[in-house]
Amino acid sequence: MDKTYDPANIERQWYQRWEQNEQFKPRGNGRPYCIMIPPPNVTGTLHMGHAFQDTLMDILIRYHRMAGDRTLWQPGTDHAGIATQMVVERQLNEEGKTRHDLGREAFVDRIWQWKAQSGGTIQNQMRRLGASVDWSRERFTMDEGLSDAVQEVFVRLYEEGLIYRGQRLVNWDPVLQTAVSDLEVESAEEQGSIWKLRYPLDDSDEYLVVATTRPETMLGDTAVAVNPEDERFRHLVGRYVRLPLVGRRIPIVADEYVDPAFGTGCLKITPAHDFNDYQVGLRHGCEPINVLTEQACINDNAPAAYQGLDRYEARERIVADLDAAGLLEGIDPHRMMVPRCDRTGVVVEPYLTHQWFVDLTRDVQQDGRPGGWSAITRPAIQAVRQGQIRFVPENWTKTYYNWLEDIQDWCISRQLWWGHRIPAWYDAQGNVYVGRDEPDVRARHNLPADHPLSQDEDVLDTWFSSALWPFSTLGWPEETDELATFYPTNVLVTGFDIIFFWVARMIMMGLYFRDDVPFREVYIHGLVRDSEGTKMSKSKGNVLDPIDIVDGIDLESLVRKRTTGLMQPQRAKAIERQTRQAFPEGIAAHGTDALRFTFASLATTGRDVVFDMGRVDGYRNFCNKLWNAARFVLMNTEGEDCGSDGETVILGDAERWIISRLQKTEAAVTEAIEQYRMDQAAQAIYEFLWDEYCDWYLELSKPVLQGDATADQRRGTRQTLVRVLEAVLRLAHPIMPFITEEIWQRLAPLAGKSGDTIMTEPFPVAEPGREDPAAEADIRWLQRFILGIRRIRGEMDIPPGKPLPVLLQNSSASDRERLERHRPALDFLARLESVKVLEAGETAPESALALVDQLEIRVPMAGLIDRDAELARIDREREKLTRDYERTRNKLDNESFVNRAPAEVVQRERDKLADMTGSLERLAEQRQRIERL
Template sequence: MTSANTSELAKSFEPADIEARWYPEWERRGYFRAGLEAGRPAFSIQLPPPNITGILHMGHAFNQTVMDTLTRYHRMAGYNTLWLPGTDHAGISAQIVVERQLEKQGINPKSLTREQFVAKVLEWKKFSGGTILKQMRRLGDSVDWQRTYFTMDEKLSRVVRETFVRLYREGLIYKGTRLVNWDPKLQSAVSDVEVEPEEEDGFLWEIRYPAADGGRDVVVATTRPETLFGDEAIAVHPEDERYKDLVGHKVHLPLCGRDIPVIADAYVDREFGSGCVKITPAHDFNDFEVGRRHGLRCLSILTKDAKINENAPAKYVGMDRYEARKAVLADLKAQGLLLGEKKIRHMVPRVPRTGEIVEPMLSEQWYMAMSKPAGEHSTHPGKSLAQIGLEAMESGEVNIFPEQWRSVYRHWLTNIQDWCLSRQLLWGHQIPAWYDADGHCYVAASLEEAQRQAGEGVALRQDPDVLDTWFSSAMVPFSTLGWPDPQGDDKKAYELYLPSTVLVTGYDIIFFWVARMVMMTKHFTGRVPFRNVYMHGLVRDADGHKMSKSEGNTIDPLDLIQGIDLEGLIKKNTMGLRRPEKAPQVIAKLKKNFPNGMQAYGADALRFTMAAYATLGQNVNFDVKRCEGYRNFCNKLWNATRYVLMNVEGRDCGLQGGEMKPGFIDRWIEGELSRTIRTVIKSYEGYRLDLAANAIYSFVWDEFCDWYLEAAKVRLTSGSEAEQRATRNTLARVLEATLRLAHPIIPFITEELWQKVSVAAGRRDPGETTSVMVAPYPKPGDFAECPQADRRMAVTKKMVEAVRALRSQMLLAPSKRVPLAIQGPRDEAREIAPYLKGLARLESVELVDSIDSINPGSIAPVSIVEDWHLMLVIKIDVAAEHDRLTKEIARLEGEVRKCRAKLGNERFVSKAPAAIVQQEKTRLEDFSKALEKNREQLSKLPAA
């Protein structure tokens, strides 16, 4: 694994073998472990813990590429580094997954005790969580595996209980009855992040509410007529002249036999419907706030499973909400109160994991006060949690990139609502609160402590609810480092890595996780959880659509790494579809998007693709073709390394002394590398991985491979021994540094190649066991910049490109070598001439005093490059060339006529596939260009 023999470097780049060999070796050597050395700067990242409910997706591959690249860079740059991995228990999604598995096994989940159900989830966690960690290894993630956590580990659970108790005692956690998102199928409150509004077809019904006290009837428009049983008022806008006379009057509530008032509130949109709105405080979040302002009662008319309860007329009690809707509409119509029905498209809130439409439901839950000032026993007395979170950003302790997300963060904390903490699930952190027979509550970190509070012999039962998953996730910046009493290495890590350097996450959880980590960490430790927040976009498909299994456009990053055939792709994406009827649609899309399945691109190509996409804050429209391009880049780097090794291994590279005469091409490539290093480092510091990736790509492909390697061939074949020695030295040193430069983004291929190149470059001894990932990251000052060499190379490039253009104009085959005449400053031209001959495929380069002195039998256009005139010296049989060009022009004219005839045929254009029509247009364009060139060439021929 450390030999530098070229014979051990395969002829082609095969990523699978390299990845399988190197990752276990890195891990075995302990390179990923947290650095704890005093006196060194620290860099750390907390991995956003993936849920245990599935496999890694493209979003994970994207943000983990960003995190690993930054970690590897800082490790090489001499920092103590810690990339801390873990998995999240994912309360709701994990419970749903396990319930479905049990149902398939014929087991009713509700028949299990809490302990039995938790045991089933832990069995699932062993499988799913282990799969996720294996996938992270396949991506090349250099996390400190010894510190891997799970949010339900006892160590972290103790912190959850401790923080809950402290917040309760500070008056910041309380129990209250408020409106929540309720999933009738799950039978639990859910957070906003679990709810996704979907646009669906629906209806808007107009209902007449008759006057009750001498006023007049009003008409309201609603999408939910079944909730009218809970109506407590009709609201109009206070400035709406149409209804000012009605405010204070009452109307009859249809089907219910009671009256409700007409109130005025600015919440009402005068332009929507009739301008009158039914107010149902117990079943709409906006109505709830209107009800609070006007002192209306909250009358809940639905049970927890979304059936009509006893607060409605007896006829409807027990009906499902949609069954009740039909009955209500029928009865309203029979009474002449249903005035209209209109089809509309509207947003319906669903819980994707269950498919259920969410009900706003009045429910007693545990809450955390976000705007209430903390008491004197708090770490921040007099300040609310929202203030703490806001001040952390406004003071610059926490910086958010890109900047536009700072205003979003500010807006949310300024308009924050209290946080509903409780969930009605079996899986999760059970709330540390106990009740006696009289309902008295005892909040404590343990049953023993609660028993001491209640008194000996008092029977206690624990609150059956569990905490919102985001509660424990909000603690991970400090719970994973041993808080509240870190010891040993944990204490060193706590001091070094809290706050961590950067959090890398999607903008979709800025409220649910990012802000809450800031508030909780600052509140309990006095420190911010991280210095910087790098907000990246979401990964979508190539057309910008959200990736969804039901849409058939999801991509498993492992499929891109190791490849998969179409049959396997179809099987994977249709297995376990929540809506099986969509399978034909999914299969059709997969066949269209991936007709041959996916080839194996390898982890490096995928990582380079993700890095190149990593523009701050923008969504990623992922195109698989980009992977193909970066796989080609890896091949290019591999082949370049083979060439370099063939020319430097076993040869004098100046490592033992000896005269070296570097040419301007050697000095130029060193300067180019120096500038590239500077760009890459600056890009990492600004979290612009796209700029870093593009700089590396451009240097390797355009400058090193396309220009320097070709120019180096000239020196190695015709230079003096001192010149050859200098070029071999430059080849080895520049390539070795380039591999170190690229390693954070493409770790596997750079490790394999560096093991060979580093010996030739004198970076390590042949028998030394080390790795590129712990080698120092290159610095701009490692390579000198030379403006004179840069200018000479710039002129060389221009001359080569000018000659290539002249060859094209003369229709010369690439293999045909002809002389070139140059008129201009001789000293510089003499130095450039050997490279010009090799790079432009010339027979010779002749320095002349005047282009006009060239043999009159030669014909060619002249190109001017700065102070030089260039002309190809071509001797031809004018008559024969005239005949050849005439025949070629006639052929091309015929082809142009055929294409125009086809494209002029309306039937062909309208009936032929679009691709065939486009192909014909391209042919016409190509033939027309060739015809123009040949005619131009014919016109330049001298008379025979």
């Protein structure tokens, strides 16, 4: 093995070898185990959320593959309708063209060309992170098979009355000129205003003052609403006002939706431009009047003076006209939530338009009782209630129910050119015909070839095709062997932010079309945030590219990467300053295994995953520790007698102890992975490998290998060194695939293994009969003895290599027996000069003390240290520590700091003060002991 661990030299070659040898395909006759990858956007690159999620899935896949299951991790990408169309449209804009210059067919061809050239970025990044997906089965939501599935589902749902076309309010992006889903809308608090407008009563000189945050929509008002319990306005309910600037007579209605404390207590009701107003309008029979175009300009349903104006230009004109007419009561500043499309950044409009919907709300009869949801929604609720699907952690079940029990019909149409075109055709009379293609439509409805038909221009929402992912990727609507084998899949691994948008819809579709759930468990993980707990985003300048952490990146390249594409120069400069401060030397290369181990260690049950580069540094050191341990083992075992089955070996206490500890670690790791606690699995592996195998067993093996042990003892130690390390490599492989494979290939022959790769070796299974409580108790005593001596050395500043005389007081027969049995290890690891057991009543000289239960371990101080020099050293250390203590205490005494600094910063200062207090106390005690010498 190379002297230094260099992940770059091993990772690419191993992944290529695994993929070339088709190691990721399902094999064997074990239980089927399948995970569907949440399909990333074909336009995308791998971000930290992807890397975290893919690591969790790969741990499960590699674990079950090693457990003997017939394992499939199904890969694929989503066609990402809006995002992909925007990418190619930008390219056309740079050429001075638009998609309309090309026409629909040529534009779609251009997107396919772009995908062929640039659409594989994320797959290559997945390879870099070790994702062991079956690439031979990779799917794309627009490929021929999945397109057939999408078409089949649409047609069947339409025929069964569960898809309809209707006029409803949707989220509308005026730039993209399409409906968008709630997931594509980000609402943030912004500064706005409340305009108070006077609406004259129709039958008197009085007026009502209404409050609105969007005065331009008043042109579409159809009512004014007050709360029925508001005594100020109760007498006006049933009367009418004249809509200013328009002249329309509209009613005053009473509705509990109105908050009497908001604004003036009177709300204008604009059903065509507000989701809540739409519901109020339905309750009171108010006709919705749309006053906006698709571009968010005023349309011809409004007075001519405003037609054609952009919505914000219209706002200014309307407010000015109301003011001139004496109808503007006032304007108050107001902080409010503003919805913006995450793709374009433009404010999204509630917009009344004809769209296609999946019926999720129509009442159905079930067991003779009226239902509250459609034939699609009800089974999805029951599947979780009845335990067919389990959420992990379980608390996300409540979120799932809340969404489904307050569900709205699903808008599935988008006004785009890229996507699955809706399989509906229209004739000149406006009749709608749905079928798998135009010949199918003509055959179904007996339409002659000369009967003109035109296909619907819209495409389906991307979430519609991804809702079919668990069965469409396995060949449905064909009844394939893969579908019979791997459906239902075992677990879905995903973030909580798409429980409804994707998880619930997959459950609905799976139950409806396969009569079974799409997966048995849903493992919900947190969302990756930066070390301050802030959401990662390019605009904040805190995004980390996982590949940069793997390969490393210099500071200047990192700065360019983080600031490129930012529109505001001031923001770019701020992000540059942040980057230079946070990464003054850039990001060092850490390798994939260190990053994966970091992700595993962070996979707790919380909502947030706080990512800190310091943890990756620590796990890079962990990889180094494993590498160096393997080099030690190989240097002491290659070409040596390691014992084979049937040969005589003697296992000492240390060997019995490490084997016993291995059994408990194997059991802990298996249980943790089965319970989706990757953090606990990582912790168990880390503690065993670093704290027990490396820090203790390797050291305990040295007196045997280098001392006067017998050949059988040395053979037992070598065998244990090899077999325990080989087992822990298999244990760690799902989390750290590359380094474990590299070491295993060298170690396997010594352990009697002859497989091609560690990834198909059996996952270690604990053998309870090999646990050894007696050996564990013995080594625990030995460890405490050695740690006691080391603590005394540290406190008294005694050089590590200086042999120490030791006195034992209050020793039991067991202590004395253990002392004799472990004396070689104690002399070697604790550097003992001599050991004297004091008789009962015998007084010990002034000495430093360590305890092992009742046993007192004493190290006489006389002659070991220079008394005056040691006192001077302690005084210098106390003086420096006192200065730091005072500085920190003064900071915490400053109310301004405590009140304004982030809570985590204040807590760090408090923790630092507590540590310094303890250190000062220990130095005082140490000085007193030395003064007595």
